[in-house]
Amino acid sequence: MLEITDLQKRFGANTAVDRVSLDVRVGSFFGIVGPNGAGKTTTLSMVTGLLRPDSGSVRIHGIDAWADPKHAKRNTGVLPDRLRLFDRLTGAQLLYYSGILRGLDPRTVKERSADLVAAFALDDAIDRLVADYSAGMTKKIALACAMIHSPRLLVLDEPFESVDPVSAANLTEILERYVAGGGTVLLSSHSMDLIERVCDSVAVVVSGRILASGTLDEVRGGESLEERFVELAGGRKAAEGMEWLHSFSD
Numbered sequence: 001m002l003e004i005t006d007l008q009k010r011f012g013a014n015t016a017v018d019r020v021s022l023d024v025r026v027g028s029f030f031g032i033v034g035p036n037g038a039g040k041t042t043t044l045s046m047v048t049g050l051l052r053p054d055s056g057s058v059r060i061h062g063i064d065a066w067a068d069p070k071h072a073k074r075n076t077g078v079l080p081d082r083l084r085l086f087d088r089l090t091g092a093q094l095l096y097y098s099g100i101l102r103g104l105d106p107r108t109v110k111e112r113s114a115d116l117v118a119a120f121a122l123d124d125a126i127d128r129l130v131a132d133y134s135a136g137m138t139k140k141i142a143l144a145c146a147m148i149h150s151p152r153l154l155v156l157d158e159p160f161e162s163v164d165p166v167s168a169a170n171l172t173e174i175l176e177r178y179v180a181g182g183g184t185v186l187l188s189s190h191s192m193d194l195i196e197r198v199c200d201s202v203a204v205v206v207s208g209r210i211l212a213s214g215t216l217d218e219v220r221g222g223e224s225l226e227e228r229f230v231e232l233a234g235g236r237k238a239a240e241g242m243e244w245l246h247s248f249s250d
């Protein structure tokens with residue numbers, strides 16, 4: 001479904017993504033994990049056409065995403081990192097806008113919107129301005145907007161950040177059903193538990209490089225994902241110093 005080859009991005013002297021290659025097969029639930037600043041968002045932004053790579057290629061369903069972005073984007077639904085939504089629209093208007101922008105006819109948009117609102121339990125909020133939504137509700141409406149054109153691939157940057165456990169379970173179920181129906185999900189998350197529960201494959205990115213990737217069991221190698229992650233990320237740092245913190249100012 002997705003073939004990333006030798007993707008590279010530098011910001012000045014900082015190589016944020018260093019020759020990353022990754023294959024995500026059709027029907028896979030693929031997780032990317034890595035410490036803060038590892039290059040996850042930069043990689044996902046280059047996959048979804050939001051950031052131009054310095055070199056390397058991205059193929060989505062066989063289409064070169066940077067040579068033929070229009071075609072590739074038709075196959076992709078995106079939940080970007082810092083959500084920039086048209087939040088002076090109501091949830092219903094934002095869904096309608098997203099559907100029309102994706103070339104759907106108004107009737108189809110309305111039908112799908114009703115299904116999405118029910119699935120994401122947004123009934124009470126749908127006629128309110130998105131600007132007034134909580135962080136978790138904003139994630140939900142953004143994810144609903146990303147799914148309305150029934151893309152083959154969903155690329156989700158930290159979809160569960162600020163989402164309560166009940167809503168996270170609800171979102172997970174929606175995504176699992178999407179994958180069971182032949183969809184493919186690529187997501188980044190800091191929640192090892194969640195990745196272990198929902199993903200079949202995972203890649204660990206550290207300092208712009210993929211240090212491990214494969215099925216969950218291959219990457220874990222008999223340990224928990226968290227243990228493996230900490231090991232690959234360079235181990236825990238002992239919390240030393242800052243004795244002044246215990247000298248309380250009163």
Ligand SMILES: Nc1ncnc2c1ncn2[C@@H]1O[C@H](COP(=O)(O)OP(=O)(O)OP(=O)(O)O)[C@@H](O)[C@H]1O
Pocket residue numbers: 011014016034035036037038039040041042043
């Ligand atoms: N627009 C930019 N300009 C300059 N540097 C950037 C820019 N975007 C990202 N970086 C740098 O690239 C590196 C990778 O950042 P990125 O946001 O991809 O990390 P991340 O793995 O998503 O981190 P987090 O888990 O904290 O969200 C960091 O060193 C970051 O400072």
